[in-house]
Amino acid sequence: MDFKITWLGQAGYIMDFIDCRLCVDPYLSDEVEKIEGMKRMVPIPVMPEELDVDYILFTHNHLDHFDEMSIRRLAGHPITFIGPESCMEKLKDCNIRTGIRLERYNQVVIGNRIAVRATYACHTRDSIGLLIQDKEKCMGGMYMTGDTEYSEVLTEVKKYEPDTMITCINGKLGNMDCESAARLAGEIGVKMAVPCHYGMFEDNTENPERFRTALEGTGILYKELRFMETVVMSL
Secondary structure (H helix, E strand, O other), rough: OOOEEEEEEEEEEEEEEEEEEEEOOOOOOOOHHHHHHHOOOOOOOOOOHOOOEEEEOOOOOOOOOOOOOHHHOOOOOOOOOEOOOHHHHHHHHHHOOOOOOOOOOOOEEEEEEEEEEEEEEEOOOOOOOOEEEEEEOOOEEEEOOOOOOOOHHHHHHHHHHHOEEEEEEEEOOOOOEHHHHHHHHHHOOOEEEEEEEEOOOOHOOOOHHHHHOOOOOOOEEEEOOOOOOEEEEEE
16 A cells, blocks of 8 residues: 655654555644753744644654644644553643554554554653554554663564664664664564654754664664655565
């Protein structure tokens, strides 16, 4: 199944599937600068009120993934919010009382065809990665590591044989560096690897070319998305 994917910067993506539109970890404000003093390196890609999606999924409750200021502005919109318990609790603070709780090793179906499985992520108490698949298939799909340090537990996803991995590479604040991300990609056996979680904050970024170099000799295709670039991928 082909779908369109757009990188919003950091770990944020919009995915256009056959019958639904999913957004993961949108950071659409300047709240990190206001609270932590870290200024955006790229502009806000879309105003929260203009975010036209069916689902928003959070991997954990850090500000650059669960952007409370933006989520407050989406209260009342016909959007289904999904995430672990820590994010469900924060939704209440945003005047949003309903959502789908998604914990590690559980699965939710969005639209009619897309299965989203929460995987282990070594970052916060209940942070998750994501395995996104065509629910008619048992194997394949796209694995998003979420924010995570390297752990052998991450390789559990290998049994699903994902084709693509989208991975953090910044190597700071509880995230894998380029070499660890490349190691994980090789251990899982993906065909293509895409770097993310860089280029948003000067004090927490990385050169993606280092990830490309780390993949050399593995046979894994390196794919770099540009900010707000839309490409076609397959599940």
